[in-house]
Amino acid sequence: MTDVSRAGEEVIYHGSGSGAGGRLIRIETPDGQRIGVLDHIVRHSPTGLTWGYAGSGPADTARSLLIAALGRDALCRTCGGTGRLVLDPAAGEEPPPIPWDPHRPPEEYAAEGLEVTECWDWECDSGYRRLPYQAFKREHVANWGDEFQISRTQILSWLSDHGQRQAAKALGLSEEPQREASG
Numbered sequence: 001m002t003d004v005s006r007a008g009e010e011v012i013y014h015g016s017g018s019g020a021g022g023r024l025i026r027i028e029t030p031d032g033q034r035i036g037v038l039d040h041i042v043r044h045s046p047t048g049l050t051w052g053y054a055g056s057g058p059a060d061t062a063r064s065l066l067i068a069a070l071g072r073d074a075l076c077r078t079c080g081g082t083g084r085l086v087l088d089p090a091a092g093e094e095p096p097p098i099p100w101d102p103h104r105p106p107e108e109y110a111a112e113g114l115e116v117t118e119c120w121d122w123e124c125d126s127g128y129r130r131l132p133y134q135a136f137k138r139e140h141v142a143n144w145g146d147e148f149q150i151s152r153t154q155i156l157s158w159l160s161d162h163g164q165r166q167a168a169k170a171l172g173l174s175e176e177p178q179r180e181a182s183g
């Protein structure tokens with residue numbers, strides 16, 4: 001995972017261009033300096049990132065943007081982003097499994113009696129946390145025109161609002177704030 005921006009630093013994600021194939025999303029400083037290109041975290045659309053409709057390219061754009069905006073906070077806490085865990089099959093539940101070190105092949109662990117296994121955290125999505133990217137797609141990515149700009153702050157505040165709306169829904173509260181009936 002490349003992360004061109006420092007944690008907490010404001011950046012702008014700036015997509016432009018039309019066309020059906022993959023489209024470029026630049027990462028810029030707030031004053032418009034290009035500092036990188038958004039990584040495509042492939043899930044639904046191997047052909048590339050796109051936006052402006054509700055399809056698989058926009059789904060990948062939504063997920064890749066949420067992951068980029070969150071930085072290390074997007075990683076599954078249990079496996080540290082590797083999608084795999086190392087455990088001692090002889091030890092049972094304790095000590096808890098540790099994240100796999102991708103620099104060490106499973107055979108090396110096996111030589112020490114350890115086992116490399118898929119991450120079993122229910123919140124793990126190929127090493128990332130489960131993120132509400134389909135909702136972000138519906139509310140934002142699907143509606144963008146040929147060119148869009150969205151800041152990391154805007155994405156993070158959408159995530160926070162979305163979390164609060166989901167929590168309210170789970171409690172059975174109304175999604176919309178109550179309005180007084182007009183006479």
Ligand SMILES: [Zn+2]
Pocket residue numbers: 076077078079080081083084119120121124125127128
């Ligand atoms: Zn995990």
